[in-house]
Amino acid sequence: MAESSARKQNIVVLTVAAAIILLSVVMTLLFSGRFLEGLLFDSSNKGYQNITFTDAVITCRERTESQFGRRLRTLELDNHSSRFDEREFLYKIFIRVETPAAKAGGLTQHYVNCFVKSSSGLIGKFEAWEDKQEKVSPVTENDTNMFGWPR
Numbered sequence: 001m002a003e004s005s006a007r008k009q010n011i012v013v014l015t016v017a018a019a020i021i022l023l024s025v026v027m028t029l030l031f032s033g034r035f036l037e038g039l040l041f042d043s044s045n046k047g048y049q050n051i052t053f054t055d056a057v058i059t060c061r062e063r064t065e066s067q068f069g070r071r072l073r074t075l076e077l078d079n080h081s082s083r084f085d086e087r088e089f090l091y092k093i094f095i096r097v098e099t100p101a102a103k104a105g106g107l108t109q110h111y112v113n114c115f116v117k118s119s120s121g122l123i124g125k126f127e128a129w130e131d132k133q134e135k136v137s138p139v140t141e142n143d144t145n146m147f148g149w150p151r
Contacts, residue, residue, distance in 0.1 A: 050121070051091070051116065051117075051118050051119070051120070051121040053082075053084060053091060055116075055121055056091035056093055056114075056116035056118075056121070057077060057082070057091075057093055059114075059116055059121060059123060060093040060095060060112070060114035060116060060123070060126075061075065061077075061095070063114065063123055063126055064095055064097060064112050064114070064128070067112075067126075067128060068097060068099060068110070068128075071099040071100060072097060072098075072099060073098045073099055073100065073107060074096075074097065074098035074107070075095060075096075075097050076095065076096045076097075077093070077094075077095055078094040078095065078096060081094045082094050084118065089117065089118045089119060090115045090116065090117060090118060090124060091115070091116040091118060092113070092114075092115055093112075093113075093114040093115070093116065094111070094112070094113060094114075095111075095112040095114065096109060096110070096111060096112075097109070097110040097111075097112060097128070098110070108130060108131070109130070109131040110128055110129065110130050110131065111128070111129055111131060112126070112127065112128045113125065113126070113127040113128075114126050114127075
């Protein structure tokens with residue numbers, strides 16, 4: 001009989017201890033805001049979590065290298081303009097790229113804007129364009145310039 005009551009007492013003590021530990025874990029997760037984070041709350045607007053500036057640069061660099069492929073000759077990070085935007089929780093990475101020119105020989109410059117989400121490390125926006133200089137004049141009837149003078 002004494003053995004049976006001691007066994008029941010041990011079971012009760014272990015059950016209460018497990019309940020206290022479980023309650024402690026749940027309360028910690030609840031008050032830290034991580035308990036319902038994935039279910040009710042959107043964690044995308046919390047800003048910096050695990051992504052560093054270097055991670056964002058590496059992500060953009062890899063995307064730029066895959067975009068330009070074997071044509072890529074020079075890839076240069078703009079350290080002055082690249083930054084973390086606290087309002088949008090984005091890393092804004094700016095890169096200058098040089099590729100071989102199609103006709104004239106030499107190199108053509110391209111500019112890349114790459115915006116990386118700080119919460120996930122995914123690229124939110126990627127833009128690349130070529131720096132072109134073209135002679136532009138207004139289109140007029142009867143082949144005159146914009147002041148009406150003949151060309």
